[in-house]
Amino acid sequence: MIDTVAHAGETPDLVQPFADLGLADDEYARIRKILGRRPTGCELAMYSVMWSEHCSYKSSKVHLRQFATMAPASDALLVGIGENAGVVDIGDGYAATFKIESHNHPSFVEPYQGAATGVGGIVRDILSMGARPVAILDPLRFGPADAADTRRVLPGVVAGIGGYGNCLGLPTIGGEVVFDPSYSGNPLVNALCVGVLRKDAIKLARATGPGNKVILYGAKTGRDGIGGVSVLASATFNNATGDATKKPTVQVGDPFLEKVLIECSLELFERGLVVGIQDLGGAGLSCATTELASAGSGGMHIELDRVPLRAASMQPAEVLTSESQERMCAIVAPGDVEEFCTVCEKWDVDAAVIGEVTEVGPEEAARGGRLVVTWHGEVVVDVPPRTVAHEGPVYERPYARPAIQDLLEADVPDRLPRPSTAAELRSTLLELAASPNLCSKEWVTAQYDRYVRGNTVLAQPEDAGVFRVDESTGLGVAVATDGNGRYTRLDPFTGAQLALAEAYRNVAVSGARPIAVTNCLNFGSPEDPEVMWQFAEAVRGLAAGCRDLRVPVTGGNVSFYNQTGEAAILPTPVVGVLGVLDDVSKRTPIGFRGDGHAIYLLGETLDEFGGSEWAHTVHGHLGGQPPRVNLAAERALAGLLIDASRDGLLASAHDLSDGGLAQALVESCLRGGIGCRIALPGDLDPFVALFSESAARAIVTVPADQVQRLVDHSVRHGVAAARLGEVGGPALAVVGHFAVPLDELRAAHEATLPALFAG
Amino acid sequence: MTARIGVVTFPGSLDDGDAARAIRYAGGEPVALWHRDPDDGRVDAVVLPGGFSYGDYLRCGAIARFSPVMETVIDRARGGLPVLGICNGFQVLCESHLLPGALTRNDHQHFVCRDQRLRIENAASAWTSAYELGEEIVIPIKNGEGRYVAESETLARLEGDGLVVARYSGDNPNGSANDIAGIANEAGNVVGLMPHPEHAVDPLTGPSADGLGFFASVLKRLAVL
Numbered sequence: 001m002i003d004t005v006a007h008a009g010e011t012p013d014l015v016q017p018f019a020d021l022g023l024a025d026d027e028y029a030r031i032r033k034i035l036g037r038r039p040t041g042c043e044l045a046m047y048s049v050m051w052s053e054h055c056s057y058k059s060s061k062v063h064l065r066q067f068a069t070m071a072p073a074s075d076a077l078l079v080g081i082g083e084n085a086g087v088v089d090i091g092d093g094y095a096a097t098f099k100i101e102s103h104n105h106p107s108f109v110e111p112y113q114g115a116a117t118g119v120g121g122i123v124r125d126i127l128s129m130g131a132r133p134v135a136i137l138d139p140l141r142f143g144p145a146d147a148a149d150t151r152r153v154l155p156g157v158v159a160g161i162g163g164y165g166n167c168l169g170l171p172t173i174g175g176e177v178v179f180d181p182s183y184s185g186n187p188l189v190n191a192l193c194v195g196v197l198r199k200d201a202i203k204l205a206r207a208t209g210p211g212n213k214v215i216l217y218g219a220k221t222g223r224d225g226i227g228g229v230s231v232l233a234s235a236t237f238n239n240a241t242g243d244a245t246k247k248p249t250v251q252v253g254d255p256f257l258e259k260v261l262i263e264c265s266l267e268l269f270e271r272g273l274v275v276g277i278q279d280l281g282g283a284g285l286s287c288a289t290t291e292l293a294s295a296g297s298g299g300m301h302i303e304l305d306r307v308p309l310r311a312a313s314m315q316p317a318e319v320l321t322s323e324s325q326e327r328m329c330a331i332v333a334p335g336d337v338e339e340f341c342t343v344c345e346k347w348d349v350d351a352a353v354i355g356e357v358t359e360v361g362p363e364e365a366a367r368g369g370r371l372v373v374t375w376h377g378e379v380v381v382d383v384p385p386r387t388v389a390h391e392g393p394v395y396e397r398p399y400a401r402p403a404i405q406d407l408l409e410a411d412v413p414d415r416l417p418r419p420s421t422a423a424e425l426r427s428t429l430l431e432l433a434a435s436p437n438l439c440s441k442e443w444v445t446a447q448y449d450r451y452v453r454g455n456t457v458l459a460q461p462e463d464a465g466v467f468r469v470d471e472s473t474g475l476g477v478a479v480a481t482d483g484n485g486r487y488t489r490l491d492p493f494t495g496a497q498l499a500l501a502e503a504y505r506n507v508a509v510s511g512a513r514p515i516a517v518t519n520c521l522n523f524g525s526p527e528d529p530e531v532m533w534q535f536a537e538a539v540r541g542l543a544a545g546c547r548d549l550r551v552p553v554t555g556g557n558v559s560f561y562n563q564t565g566e567a568a569i570l571p572t573p574v575v576g577v578l579g580v581l582d583d584v585s586k587r588t589p590i591g592f593r594g595d596g597h598a599i600y601l602l603g604e605t606l607d608e609f610g611g612s613e614w615a616h617t618v619h620g621h622l623g624g625q626p627p628r629v630n631l632a633a634e635r636a637l638a639g640l641l642i643d644a645s646r647d648g649l650l651a652s653a654h655d656l657s658d659g660g661l662a663q664a665l666v667e668s669c670l671r672g673g674i675g676c677r678i679a680l681p682g683d684l685d686p687f688v689a690l691f692s693e694s695a696a697r698a699i700v701t702v703p704a705d706q707v708q709r710l711v712d713h714s715v716r717h718g719v720a721a722a723r724l725g726e727v728g729g730p731a732l733a734v735v736g737h738f739a740v741p742l743d744e745l746r747a748a749h750e751a752t753l754p755a756l757f758a759g
Numbered sequence: 760m761t762a763r764i765g766v767v768t769f770p771g772s773l774d775d776g777d778a779a780r781a782i783r784y785a786g787g788e789p790v791a792l793w794h795r796d797p798d799d800g801r802v803d804a805v806v807l808p809g810g811f812s813y814g815d816y817l818r819c820g821a822i823a824r825f826s827p828v829m830e831t832v833i834d835r836a837r838g839g840l841p842v843l844g845i846c847n848g849f850q851v852l853c854e855s856h857l858l859p860g861a862l863t864r865n866d867h868q869h870f871v872c873r874d875q876r877l878r879i880e881n882a883a884s885a886w887t888s889a890y891e892l893g894e895e896i897v898i899p900i901k902n903g904e905g906r907y908v909a910e911s912e913t914l915a916r917l918e919g920d921g922l923v924v925a926r927y928s929g930d931n932p933n934g935s936a937n938d939i940a941g942i943a944n945e946a947g948n949v950v951g952l953m954p955h956p957e958h959a960v961d962p963l964t965g966p967s968a969d970g971l972g973f974f975a976s977v978l979k980r981l982a983v984l
Contacts, residue, residue, distance in 0.1 A: 162870045166901070167811050169773030256814030260770050348770060447870045451899045451958040451965065452809075454777040468964065471780075585963055758867070 003041040005379045021048035042380040045317040049283040056392035059526035060558040066543035067553040074552045076515045084125040086554020088516045095199035097129045100192040100520040102559035107189035110250045111156025116164035117253040122193040124279035130203030131195030138175035139481045139574045143184030145436035162447040167255035172448035173465025179436045185564030190520045205278040207296035207331045210359040217351035218327040222310035225251035225323025257326040264347035273340045276331035288329040294386040298369030299358035306354045316375040399532035411623030413609040426738035429662045434748040435617040443753035457584045463506040468584045476584035478512035485570030486611035487626035492534040493541035496573045497629045500545045503577040508638035509653045511588045511645030512579030519556040524568025526560045534571040548631040588645045590654040591671030597727040603697030612693045613658040633696035640717040649706040656697040662690040678725035679735045762981040765792040765802035773810035781957040785974035798831040804841035807848025820850030841885040842949045849951030858951045860909030866934025872901035874966040876928040884947040885980045889972040896969035898959035905953040907935040
């Protein structure tokens with residue numbers, strides 16, 4: 001028998017399984033208070049998914065407010081935090097929208113489908129802003145590269161991203177692949193999507209206009225992914241084997257359906273048939289209907305039995321919480337329904353009118369609107385949608401600086417034995433170049449299509465992905481993602497700022513002007529005060545950093561409960577920065593290009609090895625302080641890089657980060673297929689000069705006749721510029737120390753991942 | 760008058776926009792052809808672009824051949840209409856029996872996207888006449904099912920009749936028989952190619968502009984006719 005609202009009123013004492021659905025005692029009590037009765041089974045299901053950590057941000061909300069309260073003034077921001085994705089003005093009437101999300105837990109349980117549907121979900125978020133999705137970036141983190149479970153998870157995740165993204169016709173233009181033991185029981189699969197639209201064509205998730213129809217279109221609704229956001233995403237794993245019992249909560253993706261859904265939706269937008277739109281992702285119809293209604297006129301009536309189903313026996317609560325993929329929900333004027341359905345037929349996309357926007361009285365509006373859901377004529381849901389979507393619990397979780405933090409900081413890397421002889425420096429360079437974190441990621445990225453759409457100007461292993469927006473003007477966009485869990489572990493405030501600074505720098509290196517930020521905050525359990533301290537510090541650092549770099553946060557995602565048992569992952573804020581290039585033909589690549597070009601090091605190098613790749617790879621050490629942050633220096637460096645690119649004087653530019661100068665030289669040589677001869681600055685220890693990870697640095701190359709102009713630029717921007725040497729020759733040569741032939745370098749850099757994962 | 764070259768869009772086609780751009784860069788006029796509409800003779804040549812037509816659920820290209828547009832394209836190709844099938848388009852041509860053999864899962868089982876060196880082995884077909892025989896070009900390859908296979912008699916006939924139009928040079932990216940990257944029919948008007956010339960029309964967005972030759976070739980051929 002169906003648990004109707006009437007039945008709920010008659011059976012107030014019925015025991016309900018709220019705890020199994022992830023709700024706390026006081027949360028359940030609050031639902032009863034809001035409704036003035038016990039919830040029906042359907043209502044309980046809706047509240048439980050929408051009040052989950054994943055959907056409600058109940059533990060993070062109080063901290064995330066800083067992104068708004070500390071936001072810098074921005075001319076570019078068109079749509080900010082709170083919508084499906086932020087939108088920024090990129091000039092010439094165009095806007096770009098971008099957002100990053102996590103799909104960590106599903107990808108551990110079922111790597112291929114988990115990663116695939118992660119891509120699918122973020123692409124629909126971008127689509128629902130009215131934009132054509134045009135590029136993807138995938139920041140990934142796994143356990144040790146040689147661990148048995150990494151061999152299960154990584155190939156599946158990579159194939160899943162490729163299998164889905166490639167079938168959508170979206171180029172993958174960047175991302176990261178990072179290994180650390182802390183991600184063993186909990187890989188991080190983050191996906192960023194960028195979309196482009198005309199700035200007057202932005203769509204919002206608003207169900208306005210009583211009488212307008214609610215249309216569900218795309219895939220049929222099945223039993224997959226039920227409870228994905230609550231029992232899977234908002235809870236800690238109990239064991240390290242991927243918790244097979246949670247497999248049914250992972251959704252199954254169909255990229256072909258998503259591809260036609262994209263084309264179909266874009267045609268619907270183009271024809272002006274959509275009043276408001278929301279994609280169906282986490283929490284499925286529960287999320288789409290309550291968010292659309294509460295952001296719109298407030299009233300909605302859904303006839304749930306009209307939802308096209310894959311399994312006829314599905315119960316209404318299942319229909320409301322299914323996370324079946326490739327579905328969208330549109331608000332359509334009654335007179336446009338026929339044309340809407342004709343467009344859907346053209347693309348062989350199923351569409352069904354499942355309800356309509358309704359009038360609400362002032363009293364109902366004050367309560368949070370009114371959403372009524374019926375199932376074969378019986379009322380199974382009657383709730384104020386705002387209480388479901390926006391008035392969930394908010395927690396000020398206790399947080400405390402971990403006791404171990406002092407010990408960690410005291411454990412400085414200074415005591416670690418450092419290479420000093422020429423032979424030791426040489427072998428350190430090769431060891432790092434071949435290490436899993438710094439080696440070539442070609443084995444991974446070759447499985448992604450980077451060419452489709454014909455607008456990719458730069459893609460991995462470049463510092464930023466760059467794509468062209470307008471063929472006639474050359475207007476383009478650059479995007480980079482970065483994050484460093486080790487730095488963040490040592491100092492969450494600084495670590496988050498370093499992630500921001502690196503992504504910002506990587507965008508500037510390509511020649512683009514950074515204008516917006518998105519972030520994916522991957523942390524352990526918020527119920528652990530020490531994790532909560534990491535989170536609070538990281539958000540504080542990121543908000544302050546965005547203010548100082550004058551780039552607003554436009555949206556993002558929080559992923560908590562990334563831990564197995566008691567062991568949390570390294571705190572890992574992944575930051576995405578988007579920038580604009582007025583003319584993509586002026587973009588700066590990382591590879592050395594011309595024999596005889598002068599190589600300059602920009603920025604200042606200090607003795608900074610806390611959390612460094614050297615300490616990690618060579619000594620397995622994590623302690624001390626991460627590199628210092630100097631955001632004024634970052635801005636100056638970016639200003640120089642952008643101006644020099646616009647003036648067309650840079651042949652190449654590469655940011656210095658993990659592995660320091662040595663690794664940057666390795667990558668620029670191999671990317672360009674040409675060697676270099678450099679002399680290290682005399683005032684620095686050679687080891688420090690080569691491997692320190694000081695921030696706000698880059699190497700650039702210029703033709704000999706442009707040297708003076710570069711020096712002039714560096715003076716004007718107040719950036720230290722030191723001439724290191726010249727491009728050329730068959731080896732990476734550090735004069736007076738060592739030389740490594742490019743063939744040897746390439747073999748070391750490129751062999752690592754194939755040896756671990758091929759076959 | 761500029762030659763009109765149709766680019767078919769099936770549900771799941773991905774490189775249709777790129778193919779149209781390549782035709783434009785080469786000096787032709789791209790014409791969009793929708794899979795449900797029979798080609799009524801409006802176009803002088805046809806490109807079947809890359810992608811995953813109809814989701815490639817049954818077998819790559821297996822469903823696309825039964826579409827209304829393909830019925831007319833197959834018919835006209837037998838009468839000499841120049842047709843280039845790229846990647847999934849090549850698979851459609853094989854499924855349509857306009858070309859022999861089949862494309863199967865890459866030998867290493869992974870999707871691969873990389874810049875690929877090719878050697879032009881037949882510079883007489885409708886789509887390769889702008890190249891020199893033996894010329895080496897670099898264009899992207901990107902596929903999961905690009906390994907060309909055929910019965911040994913078929914391979915012998917393709918080799919004997921000079922119907923292999925392009926061969927992988929250097930590493931074979933997918934285990935294709937005889938390093939075959941592309942083939943033509945006997946008449947030379949129908950060509951199937953696994954790599955993607957439409958992604959190599961401008962060094963800004965591709966590894967080279969070497970791919971333009973395929974489109975320039977057909978325009979040259981149509982100007983002569």
